[in-house]
Amino acid sequence: MDRQARSLQLLLLAGLLALAAFPLVGEKFYIQFITKVMVMAMFAMSLDLLVGYTGLVSLGHALPFGLAAYALMLVTPETQAAGIWWSLAASLGIAAAASLVVGLLVLRTSGIYFIMVTLAFGQMAYYYVHDSSHLGGSDGKYIYVRPALELLGWKPFDLENSTHFYYFALALMVFVYATLRVLLASPFGRVLAGIKENEHRMRMLGFATFRYKLACFVLAGMLAGLAGWLAAAHDGLVNPEMLSWHQSGQLLMMVILGGMGTPAGPIVGAVALKALELVFQGWTKHWQLLLGAFIVLSVLFVPRGLTQLFAWRRRG
């Protein structure tokens, strides 16, 4: 492994250790803030599977995220906790099903059409949820009790506790990261890389590329669903904004700014963007102006993302 890759690896390891140690010294506000960032990082990693690994630029990735969140809301009773496994199954199931249906339609297009139709379907879901009073309409609905895990009367952890939730999210984030690394190196991952580089040649070599893209789309949707479940459980609130294209757009920003096609890039991007938001919000009410300017300048001057600074080379 070359020196630059090694230094990035070490940095990530250091980051992981810092994250693991943080709740021992941090305030509750920051524990919750970092939990949110970790959930965003998972969400961003799921989009990177589409954008960075396979070259499918989706502007509608908020769809499975938001639907999974709403699924948790729907299966959570008014005053009780939903079971973790059962609610996860529901959220991931809805995310996968929605991604399957949408994927069958949108993967018939490519390039700029693909960007536009994913955006459009995302908006369709947004309007459906926004206009449905039984789903809470534009205000959304609350989730009063976080999901709970109970094994024969024993509760190994309590998600109502911020620190427990933090470690739960951290574990899942590491899990998603590891999953993507394994995927990247697997035969499936190599097909995705080939599709991104030269889909035509892949077909000519005998690969039925459509089904691989569809599988990728569904998988990415499920991972986004996982992030959606976590976001809903953590915030205790689901609203249509979780399905908005602003959500999708922000997410794309994180992936691109952090560096695409690398497992760590989205994490860096999520951290950077959330940190920037926090900073800008502290300066002015009109912080989106600064964020927008930052994005424009980044694209013009640092095109390959922040991890470019480490010159991480993808192994061919």
Next chain:
Amino acid sequence: MAEPLLRTENLRRDFGGLTAVASVSLECHAGRVHAVIGPNGAGKTTLINLLSGELAPSAGRIEILGREATGLPAHRVSQLGVGRSFQRTNIFMSFTAFENCRLAAQSRLPSSMRFLRPAARYRELNEAAERALDLCDLGSQKSSIAAALSHGERRQLEVAMTLATRPRLLLLDEPLAGMGAEESARMVELLRKLAPGHGMLLVEHDMDAVFALADTLTVMVDGAVLASGSPAAVRANAEVQKAYLGETGD
């Protein structure tokens, strides 16, 4: 003679009002090289696109290895045992030469929906890639990024990738395109080495290569077959001389 690897019957392809390929019937046999020549715009590349499945014929039939292949999409044609190389180099530029061939070999796995074991650990794929690279004299370059290879080496890689899929029939579209004298000679040697083990349909402009390799020669002009037969017979054909060979004098 044994079953032909490839057989077309009155193959035709129209683009709106233009007929690019009109009523082409030809055959390819194992161990034989069938060269297709003709001036630019004769429909040679369209023909290859029809055979490889990139284009669907407007009329006519294609039979590959005894199976009905008319209108099959490209990836299905490939899985029948057909390898196609491109006139304009069509490889994975950011992958190493080895990875290019390894991925090509991976296409022969029953399915690539495998998510756990790293692809690099599939020994049979690594061996297939090595074999293909060695056959094409690229063994020493296997760790080079494709974009860093010379034009001639990339053309060789183009062929190596095709070989890594273990095809029985090779459709080669101007493999010598853009090559200098030395590189061309090497490529001709490679093709000569490959000929006995495969059936080969070769589209080329380089007449020296064509006459050195071809067992059967077909001349196409304006989408139709002008003459077809042994190279000597075709060369002596008056019409062919008038329409093509005499003028270009390659």
Next chain:
Amino acid sequence: MDPVIFLIQVLNGVQYGLLLFLVASGLTLIFGILGIINLAHGSFYMVGAYLAFSLTERLGSFWLALAAGVVLAVLLGMALEWLVMRFLYQRDHLYQVLLTYGLILIFEELRSLVWGDDVHGVQVPQLLDFSIPLTDTLSYQVYRLAMSAICLAIAAGMYWLIQKTRLGMMIRAGSFNRDMAQSLGIDIALLYRAVFALGVALAALAGMLAAPVSSVFPGMGNQVLIISFVVVVIGGIGSVKGAFVAAILIGLADTFGKVLVPQIAAMVVYLLMAAVLLWRPQGIFGRA
């Protein structure tokens, strides 16, 4: 449905569709010729509406405001192209998406700074502020008819551009080629700037025309943008004819949808898009 009500819905649908055409044609031209996907296109619509609001107040006349607004929009377009857009031409769509998304944020906040976040109204110009009676109880606003007429006039102008000029020929061929254009003596840099400015002006004009009818509010740009994308997808990227047909189709579908199936009214347009995707993924007049 009562025939007069039906007529009113058709007129509304066509009017909405024509407005969409203005926005979508700019979008499709910017993509077809410049190769840029521009998410900020909806912002220009919004800017147009807010300009109509401010300029009408200052200048006292809607028509003057319209003229001034178009001029300002063209200048804005040229400045934007020169400052930012021209660095996007050969780049991956991904970066175009990202950068233009950043522009949306900037425009939204600038709008908030300059005009605030309130909803505003624009008076219908006096000249057209009356209605044509259709029955005893129903009448139709003449302003809306005028809007449609103006949009049709512009559509006619674009038709002339596409059908009767060399540039239009290249657009129709679907393969806008820089070298080919240059060999025809066209100054590419100037052309790109002009096309972008035209796109901005069209979107802004649409916003200005719509202001008296739909009022002026934050977020109006986003709504229009996404529908315009649907128009372009259904019509086929790069095809102005496609944008026209698709826009009218969508205008009618949306209007009748609100009347016939109000529960899923907002989704009708997307269902239409899904249907087109199933049948012809490249759009009605798009190239395969």
